Amino acid sequence: MALSKDQQGELFIFAEATLWSFFPIITILSYSKLSPLISLAGSTLFAALFFAIFLAGKNKWQEIKDLSVLGDIILATLFIGILYYFLIFTGLKYTTAGNASIISLAEVFFSFLFFNIWKKEYLSIENILGAILMVLGAVIVLFPGEIKLNLGDLLVLAATIVAPFGNFFQRRARTKVSSETIMFIRSIIVAPLIFLLALLLNPHLPSIDDFRVSLVFLIINGFFLFGLSKVFWLEGIHRIPVAKANALSSISPLLTIFFAWLILRNTPTIWQFLAFIPLFIGTLLLTKRVKFGLTI
Numbered sequence: 001m002a003l004s005k006d007q008q009g010e011l012f013i014f015a016e017a018t019l020w021s022f023f024p025i026i027t028i029l030s031y032s033k034l035s036p037l038i039s040l041a042g043s044t045l046f047a048a049l050f051f052a053i054f055l056a057g058k059n060k061w062q063e064i065k066d067l068s069v070l071g072d073i074i075l076a077t078l079f080i081g082i083l084y085y086f087l088i089f090t091g092l093k094y095t096t097a098g099n100a101s102i103i104s105l106a107e108v109f110f111s112f113l114f115f116n117i118w119k120k121e122y123l124s125i126e127n128i129l130g131a132i133l134m135v136l137g138a139v140i141v142l143f144p145g146e147i148k149l150n151l152g153d154l155l156v157l158a159a160t161i162v163a164p165f166g167n168f169f170q171r172r173a174r175t176k177v178s179s180e181t182i183m184f185i186r187s188i189i190v191a192p193l194i195f196l197l198a199l200l201l202n203p204h205l206p207s208i209d210d211f212r213v214s215l216v217f218l219i220i221n222g223f224f225l226f227g228l229s230k231v232f233w234l235e236g237i238h239r240i241p242v243a244k245a246n247a248l249s250s251i252s253p254l255l256t257i258f259f260a261w262l263i264l265r266n267t268p269t270i271w272q273f274l275a276f277i278p279l280f281i282g283t284l285l286l287t288k289r290v291k292f293g294l295t296i
Contacts, residue, residue, distance in 0.1 A: 009239030013248045016232035021255035023225045024097035025263055027089060030217035033210035036089040037198035039218065041191050042211075044081070046222020048187035054180050054231070063181040072173035073185050079166030080295055081190035087159035095152025097264060098272050101256035102141050103153055105279040107160040107295060108246060109134035112286045114164035130285025137279030144271035163295045170296070179234050179296065187226075230296045250283040 003011070030039040055061055092100055109131060116127070142153055173182050199205070237245045253276055260266040 005239045009236045009245070010248060012232045012236035012239065013245045014251075016229045016236060017249040017252040018255060019224060019229035019232065020249075021101065021252045021259060023221070024092055024100045024256055025260055026217050026220050026225065027092050028097055028264065030214045030221070031093060033213045034206055035198060035202060036093050037086070037194055037201065038206060039214070039221075040085055040089040041195040041198060042214075042218035043221035043226055044085075044187050044194065045191040046219050047226035048184060048191060048222075050223045050227030051180055051184035051187060054227075055184055058178075058180070060178055060181060063177040064185065066177055069173045069176040070185075072169045073182055074189070076166045076169040076173060076182065077186045077189050079162055079169065081166075081186040082193065084159050084162050084166060084295060085190075086194070087155045087162065091152040091155030091159065093152065095150055095156065096266050097260040098253070098257040098266060098268060099141055099150075099153055100156045101253035102272060102275050102279060103138065103156045104160060105250055105253060105283060106134060106138050106157060107163050108250070108283045108286055109138070110161050111164045111167065114168070126285045130282040130287075133278040133282030134286065137275045137277070137282060140271060140278070141275035144269065144275075167295060179230070183226075183230060183296065233296060244287070246287045247284050250280055253279075 027039060027043075030043075034042070055063075088100070088104075112127070112131060112134075138157065142149065142157070170179075170182060233245070233249075257266075257268045257272055257276075261268055
């Protein structure tokens, strides 16, 4: 039996959420031999290769010649490709995959603040309650039974604050060129810049053997997580509303906790589950009749 358009969209979003749930885990595994910045540069390089193949397959190379969109893409690259992922990759060095994935849900809250309160749109009771629940969930995961801040958690939280600024410029660029073009240009800018930054901070490059050990994780990150999962997201929101897609994809942190337990042996904590509940419900309430996109 053929699937309806909505069912196809939901499947794409669930596939994206499942793939993206592995992102913190694969990234942490790459740190066994590589620094966070080298891992980010390598992952982004493979993402650029993925989108180059994708653009060639869809014959969209001519979009790169549109210079009118370059300013917005560069600003989106600065906020998301560099700052957002720099904070995420560095944060994952100091926190667990489960914590990072749960805290990442706070991006929904900050996107709500940026795109809706900034525009002074009407706020429903559901939106206000959702915002309160999102704050509660973030507080639980940041302060799990004690007043003690974890550097990694704070860096991931900072990334969720930065993301809406990049999404603003990405949405504006998207009115002129495809998301694949934005992702390709962003990737080819980010990879050499992050690699150069890594060299400036630590001139001692990893050995060939170190790269070889982590190569599979960089390829998975670049092709499947930075690449294929984003294509699934784009295909999903082409078929169902973005707000619904945001709500469906919020299941990703729960999957991360499960897979981190299986792969990394990170035992889930009661605080992670307690934080996930208000964050998940808050996501559902905030995305009700609210139109904003999350980071790609």
